Amino acid sequence: EAGATAADGGDRPVAYLRSVALVIALVAVAAVPPAAGAIGVRHLDLGGDYDFDGTGAALLVAGLLALLAGLVAFRRLDDRHGVPLVADLRAALQGRVYTPPEREPEQEPPARRERGVFIAFEGGEGAGKTTQARLAAIWLRDHGYDVVTTHEPGATKTGMRLRAMLLDKETTGLSSRAETLLYAADRADHVANVIVPAMERGAIVVSDRYVDSSLAYQGYGREQRVEDIAEVNAWATGGLVPDLTVLLEVPPQTGLGRLPAPADRIESEPREFHERVHAGFRALAEADPDRYLVLDASRPQGELSREIQYRIREILPDPIPAGTEDATSTFPVITDY
Structure with missing residues (x-):
C-alpha cells in the first residue's frame, strides 16, 4: 500500500x-x-x-x-x-545532476559591547583637577567599573615628547598657532591610542584636561579665534566630546598661589593671561550648560567630590558596563596613562 x-x-x-x-x-x-x-x-x-x-x-x-x-x-x-x-x-x-556549490557558513558578527563613558576635568592652574579626577576614578573603581585615568598633554609616548616642548620654560619663540597645533597633535594621538580603545571596551575614561583647555588657553588666553581652534580639534579628535565636563573654578591669583615651584612655561604666563583663560572657561560652560558641571574649587574637597559623584551617577551605565570582567580578566581596575 x-x-x-x-x-x-x-x-x-x-x-x-x-x-x-x-x-x-x-x-x-x-x-x-x-x-x-x-x-x-x-x-x-x-x-x-x-x-x-x-x-x-x-x-x-x-x-x-x-x-x-x-x-x-x-x-x-x-x-x-x-x-x-x-x-x-x-x-x-550532459547526463549529470547539477549540484549547487556549498556556501560557507556566515560568521556572526562579534557582540558589540556597550560604549564607555568619557569624563573630562577642566579648570585653570591650581584648581585641583588632578586630585578630583583621581578621587572620581577611585570611587568608580569601588563601584565595580573598569576605569582609565589619563591626562593632557603627555598621555602617550609621542605626547610625552610634545609635553616637554610645550611646558618647558626653555622653549622660546613658539608661535601661538604652532602651540595650538602641537596640543592638537598630542590630543589626536591621545584619543586614537588611549581614549577610544578604552571606550570601545566599555571602560570609564577620566581625563585631566581635554579640548576645552585648548579653547580656553590657546583661544581666549592667546587671543586667537576660538572657532578656528575648535575646528582643528574637532578634526584631530574625530568629533569626540566628553559625556560630562567638570569645571573647577578658582580665582587665578588663588590658583597660582597653590602651585609648587618651579612653574612651567604655561604657569609662568602673566596674570592677565590666566584671567582671560578663567573667563574663557566660564564662557564655554555657559554655552553648553548640559555638558558642564561648574563647581567653586575653593570649597572643601569632600563637598566637591560628593557633587561630582552625584552628577556622574546620572550618566553611568547600570549597573556595570557589559564585558567589564572580560576586558580586565578578573576584576575592574584603574589604569593610569
Whole structure:
C-alpha cells in the first residue's frame, strides 16, 4: 500500500501537466478559429504596408497563454527550489545532476559591547583637577567599573615628547598657532591610542584636561579665534566630546598661589593671561550648560567630590558596563596613562 501511495505521488505531477496541456489544447481549438475570424485581415501603415492576419494574432495569444501556463506549472512542480534553471538544464544535457556549490557558513558578527563613558576635568592652574579626577576614578573603581585615568598633554609616548616642548620654560619663540597645533597633535594621538580603545571596551575614561583647555588657553588666553581652534580639534579628535565636563573654578591669583615651584612655561604666563583663560572657561560652560558641571574649587574637597559623584551617577551605565570582567580578566581596575 505504501508503494502504491508513492507511485500515486510520483504520477501526480505528470497528471497535472497532462491536464494543463489538454486544457490549453481545447482552448486553442475552440477559441482560435472564431478569434481569427473576428480579427480578420487588417492593414497597418508603419512606414510601409503590412498585413495583420487574424489567424496569426489568435495563435500568438494562444502561445502566450501556453507560456504563462507553463511558467505556473514550472513553479508548482519545481522540485529543486533554489537551483538555477539554466544550470540545471545544462547539467541534464550532459547526463549529470547539477549540484549547487556549498556556501560557507556566515560568521556572526562579534557582540558589540556597550560604549564607555568619557569624563573630562577642566579648570585653570591650581584648581585641583588632578586630585578630583583621581578621587572620581577611585570611587568608580569601588563601584565595580573598569576605569582609565589619563591626562593632557603627555598621555602617550609621542605626547610625552610634545609635553616637554610645550611646558618647558626653555622653549622660546613658539608661535601661538604652532602651540595650538602641537596640543592638537598630542590630543589626536591621545584619543586614537588611549581614549577610544578604552571606550570601545566599555571602560570609564577620566581625563585631566581635554579640548576645552585648548579653547580656553590657546583661544581666549592667546587671543586667537576660538572657532578656528575648535575646528582643528574637532578634526584631530574625530568629533569626540566628553559625556560630562567638570569645571573647577578658582580665582587665578588663588590658583597660582597653590602651585609648587618651579612653574612651567604655561604657569609662568602673566596674570592677565590666566584671567582671560578663567573667563574663557566660564564662557564655554555657559554655552553648553548640559555638558558642564561648574563647581567653586575653593570649597572643601569632600563637598566637591560628593557633587561630582552625584552628577556622574546620572550618566553611568547600570549597573556595570557589559564585558567589564572580560576586558580586565578578573576584576575592574584603574589604569593610569
